[in-house]
Amino acid sequence: MKTMQKIGGGRFEVEMQVCGSGDPLLYLHGAGGLVGVDPFLEELGKDFKVIAPHLPGYGDSTGGELIEDVVDASLFYHQLMDDLGIASAYVVGHSMGGMLAAELAAVDVHRVKKLVLVCPAGFWRDETPIPDFFAMDLSDLAANLFHDPKSPLAQMFTAIPEDAERLAEMYVERTKRLTQASKFLWPIPDRGLNKRAWRIAAPTLLLWGASDRLIPPVYAQEFTSRIKQAQTQTIKEAGHMVMYEQPEAFVKAVRGFLKA
Amino acid sequence: MKFTWFHLMPYRYLPEDFKDKYRSVWVDIPRDLYDPKVGHRLYNDYLDQLEFADRVGFDGLGVNEHHQNAYGLMPSPNIMAAALSRRTRHANLLVLGNSIALYNPPVRVAEEFAMLDVISGGRLVAGFPVGTSMDTNFCYGEVPATLREKYYEAHDLIVKAWTEKNVFSFNGKFTKLRYVNLWPKPLQQPRPPIWIPGGGSVETYDFCADHDYQYSFLSYFGYIAGKKVADGYWNVLAKKGKPLNPYSLGFAQVVAVSETDEQAERDYAPHMDYFYNRCLHVYNGFADAPGYRTLKTIKSGLLGQVGRQAALRREGLTWKDFLNEGYVIAGSPKTVRERLREAMKSLNCGHLMMLMQIGSMPPELVRKSTELFAREVMPHVRDLWSDWEDKWSPRPLPESERAMPAPIDLGRREVNGKSAPGATVRAESRSTAK
Secondary structure: OEEEEEEOOOOEEEEEEEEOOOEEEEEEOOOOOOOOOOHHHHHHOOOEEEEEEOOOOOOOOOOHHHOOOHHHHHHHHHHHHHHOOOOOEEEEEEOHHHHHHHHHHHHOOOOEEEEEEEOOOOOOEOOEOOOOHHHOOHHHHHHHHOOOOOOHHHHHHOOOOOOHHHHHHHHHHHHHHHHHHHHHHOOOOOOOHHHHHHHOOOOEEEEEEOOOOOOOHHHHHHHHOOOOOEEEEEEOOOOOOHHHHOHHHHHHHHHHHHHO | OEEEEEOOOOOOOOOOOHHHHOOOOEOOOOHHHOOHHHHHHHHHHHHHHHHHHHHOOOOEEEEOOOOOEOOOOOOOHHHHHHHHHHHOOOOEEEEOOOOHHHOOOOHHHHHHHHHHHHHOOOOEEEEOOOOOHHHHHHHOOOOHHHHHHHHHHHHHHHHHHHHOOOOEEEEOOOOEEEEEOOOOOOOOOOOOOEEEEEOOOHHHHHHHHHHOOEEEEOOOOHHHHHHHHHHHHHHHHHHOOOOOOHHHEEEEEEEEEOOOHHHHHHHHHHHHHHHHHHHOOOOHHHHOOOOOOOHHHHHOOOOOOOOHHHHHHHOOOOHHHHHHOOOEEEEOHHHHHHHHHHHHHHHOOOEEEEEOOOOOOOHHHHHHHHHHHHHHHHHHHOOOOOOOOOOOOOOOOOHHHOOOOOOOOOOOOOOOOOOOOOOOOOHHHOOOOO
């Protein structure tokens, strides 16, 4: 269900997908944003109260100009939890959202009960460079984001609308989102998490699509070598968009880890 | 009407199959396509061409900044302007310009421009482009979301550094300086004229209008397509109650003159093809980083200069199309005179920036076209806009007050003094290193 919520004394008005009931689970989306109705969130709602805010600058959320770096983003999520009355939560973050979730968990270690980082950004290895996501054509994007770029799912994600007006709308929306993402990811998605990740105290699951070509699974080591209680799990026949490509395996892994 | 001879300094020797074989002329073009020995020849040819333009009467010589590409080989146009400042006498030095958001701290630009202005006797025009997305975001790593904000801040700092009488502190968001104290200061007081090159971002119109800067539209679609942008600019000026002074608009246009219209096609058509199909062959993903253009500009429907849409629009154009659609003004002197007058009148433009070295064009053709233009076109179009005052050209020192470089003598002098004429060099000044 889509709701709007004022955060930080009205500095932000935040569009959120909220569903289910149970212990709160905060889901932080990746650079591409939320789709609208994300089935894996509905599924997680069977066990948790899922709260998926659109980062300011995404969707209908306002106040994007107030968030310029990872500190601003981390404080925003803290404020959101304050205003929603959530003392601590399970936090799941995908890609850019994984990077921000790790920041959030490092800044205040008491706010995150358990952490799931799904193909997270935040590190750079010269020997395994992450392809330039911002410069990609839609066809390159499909090849980098999906295990099977030819699948109907991959095609749906990267389809170019025939209608000129829809195309223009899509272009404006994509520009808006990626402009905001560029603050954390451009030109290299490293904003110093290597200095802070050691503070993360929450038990952490690194969850990766085995054939992620955007952020290859070897990046899990950057996290597991720094975070005290970390484990890795990979999902077969899934790329960077693992939660759309293998939703059942994804939900099972998240639920299994959080409920354990 | 004023005429600036503008050089891009392209690499002239990209392979025939460049477009098929490589995705981009910019950002990630393979380095092994560049031969520095060829580069040595090109830089020197190109400086010769600019110096020639000074001698035959052009009002300005133009250079600009681009990075990691074969389209324009001037990562630092200031180096070219410095070379020109000593070997030219009359023409203004139009550095269009330095991408000021890229310099840390931006006072570096204020300093170098001040140096150029002082060396050249006050002939500098200071250009402040944002820079293309390829240059700023992809080559220099600027975050698209903050590029423009950084640009405006750099502008404020540079102008203040030029004009403020005393040492000051600058507490910007991107640059913090305790002591700003520019040595040298520019010769033109309070500052050199400022021109803002734009590719059609709507915000730039307002910026120019509000500061009385000259707006230079750099388009490669020619004067017919350029009219939309020029009109957009004039509308903004009119709304703000500013005079529609033609000299407050600069326009870049490819121009080529030959003996006859037919000869012009034979001379220049292959080089136009090289320019549009190789020099402007930019990978679509590099054309426009998300956030490089503002949402307002995107929604205004203005087309970018490079990338897929621009390439589609240019695809399959013949020489005749290039002429008819105004991409190039070319032909006999008579034809060029007529087209140029019509073009400048339709744009209400007083500062023409002419691209006369096109793509792969060799020096002898560049010289011919330049000479024909200077002799047989320029004098006939000069009278345009004579009622208007040009407030955007430099105000150099009078000739009588200008330092004259020593005559060039490329011979080496004998150290032991006897033989060489004019051998006043002391023996110990020669290096004795092995």
